[in-house]
């Protein structure tokens with residue numbers, strides 16, 4: 001390999017949200033730019049999610065080392081999407097833990113080898129390769145960071161994906177939600193279910209956590225749930241009305257006034273979410289992702305989807 005060293009990662013910050021529990025927030029929280037975190041014990045660290053690229057994951061590892069100075073023994077994946085799992089392989093001393101369908105999802109995901117040409121700039125993955133969870137579970141698993149209990153809970157699904165778990169630390173009142181919560185971003189429901197997402201939000205809200213660390217955006221409280229629920233209902237209503245009027249997902253999206261949701265990052269996800277809602281109304285099944293992304297680009301005025309990765 002030759003060429004210039006990769007550009008430094010900017011716009012990241014580590015926030016201690018509770019004693020020994022840290023959020024790692026990456027600006028701007030849009031496509032491929034996730035929020036992760038870690039739990040620092042006296043002898044070991046548990047990390048929650050990797051990043052999308054080698055460059056970003058190495059910056060995360062450096063931030064963990066600078067903050068905790070202990071080896072990462074456990075890496076939990078909140079779901080299979082590549083912005084949370086591509087960097088797994090760089091956690092060399094960690095056991096990777098996730099839902100059993102997260103493992104299947106990582107193995108089946110074609111994006112690393114065949115990235116759809118719909119992003120600007122296109123992500124540069126670097127040296128990452130697939131490293132799915134090697135410890136999997138179906139419903140619930142408890143992991144200990146020294147004497148601190150960390151509960152991994154499957155929330156049922158499909159919702160954001162079919163492998164969504166949350167990471168609950170009852171003694172610290174902190175919940176890592178993965179992408180069940182986008183704080184300031186448009187929820188992405190194309191690889192899950194809109195109605196399932198509403199159910200999952202009820203489940204997550206019922207945990208009653210004081211502090212939420214989302215999958216994208218800054219830590220927050222449970223006030224975030226209201227707009228997520230309104231958005232999911234907005235998508236369901238739009239899909240039902242559009243379908244009744246004989247319109248496809250793109251045409252329906254173009255007719256919509258996004259209102260308060262226009263302020264959320266990546267508003268073009270409305271098209272992808274409508275594709276999911278339409279497919280669910282038609283009995284479910286896999287989306288035609290190339291067609292859905294082509295519609296999202298068309299909705300975006302023919303421009304690729306902006307990303308900061």
Ligand SMILES: [Zn+2]
Pocket residue numbers: 079081160179215
């Ligand atoms: Zn995701």
